[in-house]
Every structure is written in C-alpha cells, then in structure tokens.
Amino acid sequence: MTAPTDHRPPEASATAFTDALNAFTDRPHEPPPLQLIAPDGTLTLPPEQTPGYRPALLRTLYRDMRMSRELDTEATALQRQGELGLWPPLLGQEAAQVGSAHALRPDDYVFPSYREHGVAWCRGVDPVDVVKLYRGVTNGGWDPRETNFHLYTLVVGAHVLHATGYAMSLAKRGSDAVAVAYFGDGASSEGDVAEAFTFAAVHDAPVLFFCQNNQWAISEPVTRQTNSPLHRRARGFGFPGVRVDGNDALAVHAVTRHALDHIRGGGGPFLVEAFTYRMGAHTTSDDPTRYRPPAELEQWRAKDPLARLRTHLTAAGHAAPDFFDEVEQQARELAHRVRHAVRTMPDPERLGVFDHVHAEGHALVDEERRGFEEYERSFTDPERP
Amino acid sequence: MTLAKALNLSLRTALEDDRDVLVMGEDVGRLGGVFRVTDGLQKDFGEDRVMDSPLAESGIVGTAIGLALGGYRPVVEIQFDGFVFPAYDQIVTQLAKLHARSGGTLRMPVVIRIPYGGGIGAVEHHSESPEALFAHVAGLKVVSPSNPSDAYWMLRQAVRSDDPVIFFEPKRRYWDTGAVDPDATPPPLHRAQIVRAGTDLTLVAYGPSVKLCVEAAEAAAADGHSLEVVDLRSVSPVDFDTVQTSVEKTHRLVVVHEAPVFFGAGAEIAARITTRCFYTLEAPVLRVGGHHAPYPPARLERHYLPDLDRVLATVDHSLAY
Numbered sequence: 155m156t157a158p159t160d161h162r163p164p165e166a167s168a169t170a171f172t173d174a175l176n177a178f179t180d181r182p183h184e185p186p187p188l189q190l191i192a193p194d195g196t197l198t199l200p201p202e203q204t205p206g207y208r209p210a211l212l213r214t215l216y217r218d219m220r221m222s223r224e225l226d227t228e229a230t231a232l233q234r235q236g237e238l239g240l241w242p243p244l245l246g247q248e249a250a251q252v253g254s255a256h257a258l259r260p261d262d263y264v265f266p267s268y269r270e271h272g273v274a275w276c277r278g279v280d281p282v283d284v285v286k287l288y289r290g291v292t293n294g295g296w297d298p299r300e301t302n303f304h305l306y307t308l309v310v311g312a313h314v315l316h317a318t319g320y321a322m323s324l325a326k327r328g329s330d331a332v333a334v335a336y337f338g339d340g341a342s343s344e345g346d347v348a349e350a351f352t353f354a355a356v357h358d359a360p361v362l363f364f365c366q367n368n369q370w371a372i373s374e375p376v377t378r379q380t381n382s383p384l385h386r387r388a389r390g391f392g393f394p395g396v397r398v399d400g401n402d403a404l405a406v407h408a409v410t411r412h413a414l415d416h417i418r419g420g421g422g423p424f425l426v427e428a429f430t431y432r433m434g435a436h437t438t439s440d441d442p443t444r445y446r447p448p449a450e451l452e453q454w455r456a457k458d459p460l461a462r463l464r465t466h467l468t469a470a471g472h473a474a475p476d477f478f479d480e481v482e483q484q485a486r487e488l489a490h491r492v493r494h495a496v497r498t499m500p501d502p503e504r505l506g507v508f509d510h511v512h513a514e515g516h517a518l519v520d521e522e523r524r525g526f527e528e529y530e531r532s533f534t535d536p537e538r539p
Numbered sequence: 540m541t542l543a544k545a546l547n548l549s550l551r552t553a554l555e556d557d558r559d560v561l562v563m564g565e566d567v568g569r570l571g572g573v574f575r576v577t578d579g580l581q582k583d584f585g586e587d588r589v590m591d592s593p594l595a596e597s598g599i600v601g602t603a604i605g606l607a608l609g610g611y612r613p614v615v616e617i618q619f620d621g622f623v624f625p626a627y628d629q630i631v632t633q634l635a636k637l638h639a640r641s642g643g644t645l646r647m648p649v650v651i652r653i654p655y656g657g658g659i660g661a662v663e664h665h666s667e668s669p670e671a672l673f674a675h676v677a678g679l680k681v682v683s684p685s686n687p688s689d690a691y692w693m694l695r696q697a698v699r700s701d702d703p704v705i706f707f708e709p710k711r712r713y714w715d716t717g718a719v720d721p722d723a724t725p726p727p728l729h730r731a732q733i734v735r736a737g738t739d740l741t742l743v744a745y746g747p748s749v750k751l752c753v754e755a756a757e758a759a760a761a762d763g764h765s766l767e768v769v770d771l772r773s774v775s776p777v778d779f780d781t782v783q784t785s786v787e788k789t790h791r792l793v794v795v796h797e798a799p800v801f802f803g804a805g806a807e808i809a810a811r812i813t814t815r816c817f818y819t820l821e822a823p824v825l826r827v828g829g830h831h832a833p834y835p836p837a838r839l840e841r842h843y844l845p846d847l848d849r850v851l852a853t854v855d856h857s858l859a860y
C-alpha cells in the first residue's frame with residue numbers, strides 16, 4: 155500500500171482560514187441576566203445610578219405584584235373548588251409582568267397570551283372579567299379598547315403577529331404609541347413568532363416583543379425549544395434583544411422603559427427576554443411533578459420576586475410595616491370580591507351561542523337561532539305536541 | 540381498558556413491530572401527552588423514537604413529511620383540535636398532495652392524531668370538530684374510533700397505511716372502557732359497523748356521537764321504535780354501501796355529529812344516500828349537529844352539542860313523515 159497523496163494546502167493558511175471562520179461562528183460568552191436588585195434585596199448599582207429608583211415606584215411595583223399573586227392564589231383555589239374550569243397560574247412571574255406593565259403608557263396596546271393576569275391588573279382590567287374566560291362563561295371577557303389590553307390569545311404565538319400588524323398601523327398613523335406582545339419561551343418556536351420578527355424588522359415596526367422565559371412549555375424545558383439564548387434571536391432578525399432578570403421588578407421596569415424609548419425614538423422593534431420561572435403548574439390540569447425536579451423549584455423559590463422587593467423596601471426604609479399591612483388588607487378585599495363575583499356569576503343566556511357570530515348578520519345563523527328557540531320552547535309549551 | 544390506554548397499547552405495539560415507527564409531538568415524551576396517550580413510551584423506546592417536539596405544529600407536520608421521505612413512519616400528536624391550524628398548510632398543501640404530484644412514487648405514511656370534540660368543559664380552541672375540513676381534501680384519509688377496541692385496531696391500521704391518515708380521537712371518550720383483543724381480526728379501517736340492529740330508522744354517527752346514538756336507540760326502544768345504529772368509523776372514505784344497506788331496510792336516516800351541520804359530513808352523507816336510496820326513503824335525511832356559531836364557552840356547550848333530546852326529537856320528526 156502506498157500512502158495517499160496529500161493534496162491539502164499548507165497548514166498555515168488553513169489556520170488563518172479557520173481563525174477567520176471562527177470569528178464569525180464563535181459563540182460569545184453569555185452574561186448573566188441584567189439585574190438591579192439581587193435576591194437578598196441589595197442593589198447591584200449605587201441608587202443614583204439605578205434607573206427608576208424611586209421609593210414610590212418600588213412600593214407600587216410591590217403592591218401590584220402582591221395583588222397579582224392574590225388574584226392568582228384565589229383563582230387557583232376557586233378552580234380547585236370547581237368554580238373555574240381551568241386556571242393558568244402566574245406564580246413566580248409577577249415581577250416580569252408588573253415590572254414591564256408599569257413601564258408602558260396608557261396608549262400603548264398590549265397583546266397578552268393567556269397567563270398575563272398581572273399585566274391585566276396593571277392595565278386596569280377588572281380581575282373578575284379575567285376569570286370569566288376560565289369559568290367558561292365567555293371566550294372574551296372585557297372590552298380591549300377600554301384599557302388597551304387585548305383579549306387573551308390561547309393559540310400559542312398567534313397574537314405576536316397581531317401585535318406587529320398593530321404596530322405597523324400605529325406607525326402609519328404617525329402615533330408614537332407602541333404595541334407590546336407577551337409570549338412564552340415555547341411560543342418562540344412557532345412559525346408565527348418568527349414571521350412576526352421578520353415583519354417587524356423589515357417594517358421597523360414599533361413593537362416590543364416581551365418574552366417571559368419561564369423555563370418550561372408545559373412539560374418541555376426551554377432546551378427543547380432553542381439551542382441559543384432567546385434574546386439573541388433578535389440580532390439575527392436585525393433588532394436588539396436583552397435578557398433581564400425576570401424576578402427583579404425594578405430591572406424589568408428599567409429594561410422595558412429603555413426598550414420603549416428606543417422604539418418610540420424610531421429605533422424599530424426590540425426583544426426583551428425576562429428570565430424567570432413558572433413556580434406553579436402550567437395550568438390547574440397539569441401535574442409538574444411528572445417532569446420537573448423539585449430541587450429546581452427550590453432554587454427558584456429563593457429568587458421569589460415579592461420577597462426580594464419586600465426585603466429591599468424594608469431594609470432601605472422605603473416602607474414601614476403599616477404599608478405592608480395595608481397591602482395585605484387590599485389583597486384580602488380583592489380575593490373576597492373575586493370569590494363573591496365568581497360564586498354569583500350567572501351562566502350566559504343559552505341563546506348566547508348565536509350572539510355576535512357576524513357583525514352584519516347571517517341568514518343561516520338567524521334561521522338556526524329561530525329553530526333552536528322553537529325546539530327549546532317545545533319542552534315548555536303545552537300547546538305543542 | 541380505557542380508550543386512551545387502548546391507543547397507548549396500539550402505539551406501543553406499533554413501535555415494537557416496526558423500527559421505523561416514530562412518535563412525536565408536544566409533551567409526548569416525559570409527560571406522556573396531556574391525555575397520557577403516549578405515557579411511558581419514551582421511557583421504553585427512548586428519545587430517538589418518542590420525541591418531544593418544539594412548540595411548532597407546522598414544524599411537526601413538515602418534519603414528519605421529511606422523515607417519511609427518509610423512510611420513517613411518523614405518528615404525530617397535535618395536542619388539541621384547535622391547534623392543528625398552524626399545521627394545516629403543511630397537511631393540505633404538502634402532505635396530502637405529494638403522492639399524486641410524484642405520480643405515485645412517493646409515499647406519505649404519516650398519522651396525525653388529533654384529540655377532538657367537546658363535552659369536557661374546556662376553554663376556547665379545545666373542543667372543535669374540524670373533520671369536514673380534512674375530509675374535503677383529496678389525498679387525506681380521515682377516521683375516528685368510538686370505542687377502545689376500534690381505537691387500538693384503527694390506530695394500528697392507520698400506522699401501517701401508506702397514506703396520510705388524520706386520526707381523530709374523541710376526547711370525551713378517552714376514559715370510556717371496553718375490551719380490546721390484540722389477537723382479533725379487525726374489520727378494514729374504512730368499513731362502517733352496525734353497532735345496534737333495528738328496523739324503523741338508521742342513525743349514522745362516528746367518534747363521540749356513536750355512544751349518544753346507542754343511548755338514543757335504547758330510549759326509542761322504550762317507545763316502541765327500533766333504531767339501527769351505524770358507526771361510520773371513517774369519514775374519508777365513507778362506507779356508503781353499509782349505510783345504503785341499512786337505509787334500504789329502515790327507509791329513514793338521521794346523521795348525528797358534533798361538528799356544525801352546515802357543510803358538515805352529514806351533508807355529504809345525506810346527498811349520497813338520497814341519490815342511492817331515493818325510492819326507498821320515506822323521509823328526507825335529517826341531520827343533528829353543532830350550530831353555525833363558534834364553539835361556545837364551556838357553560839354553554841350543552842346548548843351547542845347534540846344531546847339525547849335533540850337526537851330523539853329529530854328521530855320523531857323523521858318518523859312523522
């Protein structure tokens with residue numbers, strides 16, 4: 155056997171070429187998510203360099219996170235008692251939701267998925283209206299125009315395109331309002347989300363993509379959805395992306411504010427990835443013990459967004475015990491109100507099946523409604539056979 | 540065994556029998572599917588054969604097409620009826636057509652399992668009956684079992700089929716029990732079955748509505764009416780011969796399904812049977828189904844779904860002709 159002839163070029167040039175290639179393909183080191191308040195309640199920057207660092211804002215963030223958690227706890231209990239058909243808990247995601255929602259202007263328009271109860275609360279949507287969907291009395295629940303908070307979207311990712319289109323409409327009309335899409339790490343795999351990124355990028359649409367990476371899509375960890383940190387996707391589409399500690403309400407607020415300023419200033423879309431954790435089940439029909447290691451939950455419990463801000467408020471002297479007492483009182487009142495409203499909520503009128511199928515009517519629907527009405531009457535009308 | 544367990548056993552057997560069978564979908568692995576139909580399969584057959592897919596339905600069906608081209612037989616799960624639509628493009632424009640476009644050269648042995656139908660008090664998009672949308676598409680086969688034995692056998696046959704099969708699982712029957720005999724000789728996948736014999740009227744149904752029709756036949760028997768119940772099992776193709784034979788005996792036909800009546804499977808059955816049995820029919824073919832309205836919220840679904848009263852009222856209506 156003779157040795158094969160080596161046609162390869164000399165080593166030196168191969169190395170230069172490899173170096174050149176690597177300059178394109180090397181993965182940069184992934185920094186930890188941006189954080190302003192550490193889990194132990196201390197600031198990571200001096201107060202004067204911490205954006206948004208105002209005691210009043212911190213107290214508001216705390217209050218609204220506490221109210222969101224209370225709504226969540228109450229709704230979960232109501233589901234267990236059979237009053238709601240289903241509930242997707244937000245437990246653990248309060249800072250991501252409340253922190254970002256408080257950075258928005260009232261004329262910004264929010265497109266939530268189905269777990270954004272904390273954002274709904276901050277936008278002024280009545281929590282009683284939010285639970286209606288999960289009680290099964292409506293597929294909507296509120297008038298989106300009143301609060302600029304769109305109806306929940308249950309088809310994962312679909313609304314991210316709606317937000318982009320809405321943003322395009324805002325830009326066409328010369329408004330400096332921003333459209334905001336909330337979606338999950340799982341949703342980032344849907345084609346609709348990639349298409350939304352494409353449309354937003356090429357139109358410079360004023361849209362904020364707010365991804366709550368809560369690490370799980372039902373039973374699938376985020377590693378089943380992506381091999382690269384989600385915030386980096388934005389770069390590939392041609393707009394900026396940032397990863398923020400999603401359990402730090404102040405950092406989420408500051409990053410969202412920054413993103414909104416960028417968008418309002420004509421900078422085009424922006425992706426914020428709130429790195430957080432779903433501490434509860436996916437929904438009340440899900441059993442996370444089948445797929446999630448308990449140690450992971452414990453690790454994230456130590457980063458609880460409420461505990462962290464409470465510790466900071468207390469240590470910094472921004473809130474006295476009577477502030478927290480007052481918030482607890484308000485939370486109890488909210489829980490009572492929601493419970494009473496759900497318990498006394500009537501079922502919709504049965505012919506409601508046929509309501510609002512079309513804006514301009516439809517002969518077939520009218521005929522089916524009349525037919526059904528007649529059929530129902532046949533049970534009670536003694537005149538009929 | 541429950542219908543869900545029968546499906547699980549069917550998949551397990553298919554995976555054992557043929558190394559090229561793959562199971563994929565959202566949450567089908569560690570969780571075993573939201574209805575536990577794939578429970579334990581990943582543990583026993585590994586992540587290579589039972590794959591948790593990214594949350595992307597178009598991706599699930601599109602890659603299944605590629606895997607089929609590569610010689611595999613993918614069985615994919617769409618988590619709920621209302622979430623098949625991101626994949627609808629791949630199913631309708633690609634999966635259904637590749638065999639014809641390739642002049643019969645390419646085979647698409649892909650099964651798409653879809654839990655469908657209402658009656659479980661679910662939220663929006665979790666209770667739909669889109670079977671007619673698929674039956675309308677040439678190149679697809681559409682079936683739906685109504686009991687555990689059919690669930691087992693029909694899924695085995697669907698997996699062995701070289702055509703794409705849309706396999707609709709009646710989710711409110713997942714917990715119904717019945718015997719499954721893995722040594723039986725099953726009827727062909729697209730053959731209808733007479734599940735109750737009768738002489739006065741034929742009730743035709745498939746999937747979740749079969750049980751309802753049997754209950755209706757029992758109730759009608761108490762009033763002295765003898766109803767025959769035909770379980771269609773397959774919505775595309777439809778076994779019209781079995782329906783015709785039954786109607787020639789009973790002279791009356793009522794079709795029952797959960798999907799909206801308008802442009803539904805019942806319309807096709809009514810048209811064909813009217814053509815075939817025009818001289819023997821003693822009443823027009825009547826249909827019972829959902830209304831022409833979006834599937835309502837859970838607290839209203841009992842007014843939307845066909846129930847015993849509506850089936851019996853329609854039976855009376857037919858008998859009164």
Ligand SMILES: Cc1ncc(C[n+]2csc(CCOP(=O)(O)OP(=O)(O)O)c2C)c(N)n1
Pocket residue numbers: 269308309310337338339340341342368370371372432436565594596618622625
């Ligand atoms: C198109 C579509 N496919 C599947 C589902 C079923 N489903 C509902 S939520 C969910 C997981 C979503 O995960 P993620 O996007 O990370 O959001 P999270 O629930 O974690 O907030 C799935 C698979 C759906 N609602 N829509």
